[in-house]
Amino acid sequence: MDFKLLREKYNQCCQLVTEQRLQEAFVVLDGLVAESHNGDLFVQLEHYRETYNNLLRYSFGKVEDPEKKIVYHRLLCSVIELTDEAKEYIIFSNNLLNYVSIKKETKERFVFSKTEFKTFLDSLSQEMNYPNPDIQIDQEIEAGLNRMEQQKKLMYLFNHFWLTDKYRDSEKEIISQIVQSDSIPWWVECLLISGITLSLQRYFDETKLIFLAEFYKRTKNQVWQRALAGLIITLYQYNKRLFLYPKIKEMLENLHETSAIEKQVEALIIQFIKSRDTEKIAQKFQDEILPEMNRIQSRIHDKLDIKNIIQDPLSDDKNPDWEYVFQDTPGLLNKLEEFSMLQVEGSDVFMGTFSMLKQFDFFIPASNWFLPFYKENPDIYESLKVDAESFDANAFVESMEKTSILCNSDKYSFCLNLKLVPVSNRNTMMELFNTEIKAMAEIAEDDEILHKPAHERIIFTQYVQDLYRFNKLFRDKKEFYDIFSTKADFHNTSYFNWLIKDESVIRNIGEFLFEKNYFQDAIDVFTKINSAKGDFEIWQKTGYCYQQLGNYQKALEFYLQADLAESRKPWNLKKIALCYRKLGNYQKALDYYLEAEKIEPENLYVQANIAHTFLDLKDFENALRYYFKVEFLAPDNIKIQRPIAWCSFMLKKLDTAKKYFEKILEKEGNQHDLLNLGHIEWCQTNKQKAIERYKQSIQKANSDFNWFAKEFLADSEILIRYGIDPLDIPLMRDYLKIL
Numbered sequence: 245m246d247f248k249l250l251r252e253k254y255n256q257c258c259q260l261v262t263e264q265r266l267q268e269a270f271v272v273l274d275g276l277v278a279e280s281h282n283g284d285l286f287v288q289l290e291h292y293r294e295t296y297n298n299l300l301r302y303s304f305g306k307v308e309d310p311e312k313k314i315v316y317h318r319l320l321c322s323v324i325e326l327t328d329e330a331k332e333y334i335i336f337s338n339n340l341l342n343y344v345s346i347k348k349e350t351k352e353r354f355v356f357s358k359t360e361f362k363t364f365l366d367s368l369s370q371e372m373n374y375p376n377p378d379i380q381i382d383q384e385i386e387a388g389l390n391r392m393e394q395q396k397k398l399m400y401l402f403n404h405f406w407l408t409d410k411y412r413d414s415e416k417e418i419i420s421q422i423v424q425s426d427s428i429p430w431w432v433e434c435l436l437i438s439g440i441t442l443s444l445q446r447y448f449d450e451t452k453l454i455f456l457a458e459f460y461k462r463t464k465n466q467v468w469q470r471a472l473a474g475l476i477i478t479l480y481q482y483n484k485r486l487f488l489y490p491k492i493k494e495m496l497e498n499l500h501e502t503s504a505i506e507k508q509v510e511a512l513i514i515q516f517i518k519s520r521d522t523e524k525i526a527q528k529f530q531d532e533i534l535p536e537m538n539r540i541q542s543r544i545h546d547k548l549d550i551k552n553i554i555q556d557p558l559s560d561d562k563n564p565d566w567e568y569v570f571q572d573t574p575g576l577l578n579k580l581e582e583f584s585m586l587q588v589e590g591s592d593v594f595m596g597t598f599s600m601l602k603q604f605d606f607f608i609p610a611s612n613w614f615l616p617f618y619k620e621n622p623d624i625y626e627s628l629k630v631d632a633e634s635f636d637a638n639a640f641v642e643s644m645e646k647t648s649i650l651c652n653s654d655k656y657s658f659c660l661n662l663k664l665v666p667v668s669n670r671n672t673m674m675e676l677f678n679t680e681i682k683a684m685a686e687i688a689e690d691d692e693i694l695h696k697p698a699h700e701r702i703i704f705t706q707y708v709q710d711l712y713r714f715n716k717l718f719r720d721k722k723e724f725y726d727i728f729s730t731k732a733d734f735h736n737t738s739y740f741n742w743l744i745k746d747e748s749v750i751r752n753i754g755e756f757l758f759e760k761n762y763f764q765d766a767i768d769v770f771t772k773i774n775s776a777k778g779d780f781e782i783w784q785k786t787g788y789c790y791q792q793l794g795n796y797q798k799a800l801e802f803y804l805q806a807d808l809a810e811s812r813k814p815w816n817l818k819k820i821a822l823c824y825r826k827l828g829n830y831q832k833a834l835d836y837y838l839e840a841e842k843i844e845p846e847n848l849y850v851q852a853n854i855a856h857t858f859l860d861l862k863d864f865e866n867a868l869r870y871y872f873k874v875e876f877l878a879p880d881n882i883k884i885q886r887p888i889a890w891c892s893f894m895l896k897k898l899d900t901a902k903k904y905f906e907k908i909l910e911k912e913g914n915q916h917d918l919l920n921l922g923h924i925e926w927c928q929t930n931k932q933k934a935i936e937r938y939k940q941s942i943q944k945a946n947s948d949f950n951w952f953a954k955e956f957l958a959d960s961e962i963l964i965r966y967g968i969d970p971l972d973i974p975l976m977r978d979y980l981k982i983l
Contacts, residue, residue, distance in 0.1 A: 245279050246340070247340045250276075250279075250340065253272055253276055254276070254327060257269050257327045258324055258327055258484075259484070260272065261320055261323050261485075262324070262487075266319070267296075269327075270289070270292075273289060273323065273330065274289070276331065277289050277326075279334055281337070282333055282337075288326055292326065295315075299312065299316060320488050324485055325448070328409075328447055329409070332447055343407060343446075343610075343723060347407040350400060350404050350407055353400060364397060365425065395622060395623070399612075402611035402614075403610075403611065405419075405440055405443055406439040406440075406442045406443045406446070407446075408443060409447045410447070410449050411452060416451065419458075422436060423462060430464060430465070431615065431618045433459065433464065434467055434470050435616070437467065437470045437474055438470065438611075439614075440452050441470075441477065441478060444474070445477070445724065446725075448485070452478075453478065454491075456471045456472075457496075459471035460472050460499070460503075461502075466703060473707055473708065476509065476512055477711075479496075480727065483737040486739060493739075496742045499743070500742065500745070506743065506749045507749060509743055510744070510749045510752055510753055511704055513735075514756050515701070515705055515708045517732075517753075519592060519708055520732070520760075521591060522591075522592040522712060522728075523595075592651075592709050592712065594650065595712065598658075599716075599717055601657035601660070601661050602713065602717045606660055607656075607718070610720075612656070613714040614710060614714065616652050617652040617655040618645060619644075623660075624656070625637065627662060628659060628663075648702040650706075651707075652707075652710050653709070654713075711728075715727070716728070731765075733768065735753060735765065735768055735769045735772070750769060750772050750773055751770075754770045754772075763790075763792045766786075766789050767786055770782050771786070780806040780810045781806075783805045784816060787799045791819065791823065796822075796823045799823050800824065803819045812839065812843070817836050821833045821837045821840065824836065830857050834858070837853050837854045841854060848874055848878055851870055851873055852871075855867045855870035855871045855874065864891045864894045864895050867891050868888065868891040868892065868895065871884055871888045875888060885904045888900075888904050889908065889917075890920065892904065893962075898924055898927060898928055901920075902924045909921070913944075914944060915942075915944035915945040918938075918944055919937070919938065919941040919952070919956065922938040923962065923963060926976075927963070927966040927968070935976075935983075938952070939980065942980065957977065
């Protein structure tokens, strides 16, 4: 059994259990246990099957078992956990995934006694600094070796908690010591939390969730944010089975009562929503900004004589041609400003740039993708100590650690890449980086994002971006649960209701989804808000979401609801009319457009749609009257001439119709206009001119005669009404075909 089939069978079995279809689940689980060739799993399966059969027999006996519900839920829990165990055993025994080799190595190497682990914790608690240039070389070498050894132990620690299936007493004791310690560096705790999160994604264990909650409750900066993210992600992954674990619900409700978790979850969910746009942003940068910047760079080189600029004594002045150069690309500055604001707001604008810088050996271990950027990291020092005399590594790394514009993973990429940059270019890169940091800091200060909630948001942003890079760029990414490949509709989970009860928070999430045009998700969130309060704006926005999804009937219901809740507003009236028109109820649509006209008598949109609706009703006289009004109010709008020409044709005003169709042809005529002109010429008995227009129409349609024949015959009734012999219509079609 390959991993793809295993995953399908595993997901199927879990779904059957959560849907409480145990008999069917046992059939699938039979196959998994047989594939495992594990006798212990087979014994457990038979025991659970017998327990279920007994439960079925006793459920419908003369005496009701008061423990039936408890036994049943325990059985569901046991069966789904046996499914977890069987899946992992098959992966491990058959080496189906690359992490198996790491798991085997970790089992052999990571063995800590209580004394050894206490020594290890003490070593982590010692302050780590960059090497002092004044100390002896042999001391520096020894200190460097110690740091490297510590890094290895940290990786083993991460791997152990990532690849342990069920946490035993030894793991629980280690985590408890770390949670309770005030001296362990924050980045060690952050790394451990990511290991626990990956472990949960790989193998469910209620204990792991509880420990994430414990880290969250400690409120240690940088640590609790990652713990909360781990909770939200893994609870989403296992949402369907949460009803089997009442302790989890109790734990989350306790968190709700004792913390400011609602606003924090709101900020985190919004960051996940932003991550949906990452690929679009990267593509936009590649397709729109880079080509334009490259084009400008080429022109600037020519216009500004770049080769000789160093010899120019005025080279420090701003060049007067800059403004002219950018005037040639008016959209570029706006696009660059847009990217800067997206960056400040937490959107991932660097994914495309830094995805190419994840090939360093540093990113081979999974642990380093989650390692927070901290200045004491020996890997960073090693990458920056080249050309140490002309480059202040300490100052640079300290500023890098503080900046909020890059996630941790990208900070490491930037520093590691510096080692490959020629010395002559390194200072230039540093200047550009420092300028960027300064500019972003000014924007951040202007937007007051340095307040505490915003600082928390920055950490969420950086961690979610770290997760995104791991899930999309890590070499073994297919072996991991990818939250970013799911709908990530946290609002549709059971735990969302346990954690968030404040309707203002719910609304904020809905509003953000609405602004980002995730209309179905916005509907799901808006419907959680108590509609009894009569919030017509929510009804309008819900209606708009349904409208954008093409569900005009549901959109109409919400627009009508909003219409009853507030004094009549033209926007809502126009939306109601639009929905009626889309649903084919043209008279109702006209009624509402006429109501809107009373409020906005000079609104061109309203006037045009009244005309369109009269046209739908085949009231060509009134339609023409309104189209003429629109033409009078907007004489430069040549598109209004087409319906004027058509209505005139339908009202047998052939000269007017011909005049307008010919005016259209001078500007933007198409095959339809030429077809209609052919009709007019024929109705005016100008048969040869009609044939010429029909031929032009066919040519304009890329010689698609089938299209022409279909449209031509569709107008048969109109031509007959003008006195054209019905027999001549098919004859004309065939005549045109042989020309």
